[in-house]
Amino acid sequence: MPGNINTPQAYIAQLEPARQVPFLRIWHILQQYIPKGFQEQLSYGMPGFVVPHTLYPAGYHADPKLPLPFASLAAQKNYISLYYMGFMDETVLEWFAQQWEQMTGKQPDIGKCCLRFKKTTPVPDALLAQLAAKLTPEQWIGVYEKGLGR
Template sequence: MQSTALTPEQYIAELPEDRQQAMAQLRQTILENLPAGFEETMAYGMIGYVVPHSLYPAGYHCKPAEPLPFMSIASQKNFIAVYHMGIYADEALLGWFKQEYAKQATTKLDMGKSCIRFKKTGHLPLTLIGELAAKVTPQQWIETYEHQFKSKPAS
């Protein structure tokens, strides 16, 4: 479900009522914990958190005109999703997250490479998501990104 909303507030307001509060809480948790330097934006029909061109002029290697994506949240058809590129790119961070999830969450972990899915709005482990958001600074993300993605030869 991609949104055409132009702002995070508009995105949340357009959601079904049962998702609005959960998404607003999720967004607030991220904003309160994300290190300085990241910017909130709308990207790919989701609320996104990016390294702006002012900090990383090269932008996203797939689309250099766009800022470097880091984290996104979205209300999909059957779940709320948290997309975190750091857990995709950094095995240690992924390991930490899985270990903490087992301690803090009440449901089985449902995730893909960078997507963590929550089927019920009441199962969002907001404290853990806040901790995850706080773990990586923009500079650390740039270093990981360049090491993991930009240095790889095209296949």
């Protein structure tokens, strides 16, 4: 990735056109449905949404200078990854997996907090919209702090 990538728009612009289309489809859903309070920015080298320090001064525990990450989207070599930290909440993860399976007939390709979209993955836009809107910044902070044992 070129070193002059410092905004979500620059990240997207450097993608080859065939990868921009599916990437933008998911990115636009996130932009439209992520609740107010999250801030759009390049986070860990990927377009994403964070809880700004104005809402959560403690920042990310691994590096408190960084805002608390929430969701990021990355174009990997063979797939697109949605890093959705809200999956730390088991009820959100279980709800999503069940809904995905009902809508697609398949289980989602999910890692810890990573949902992978391969070329053949059906993307249920309405479900992604519901997922994006599922947690407010305050709810996400609560899930995050619970996970840290605070």
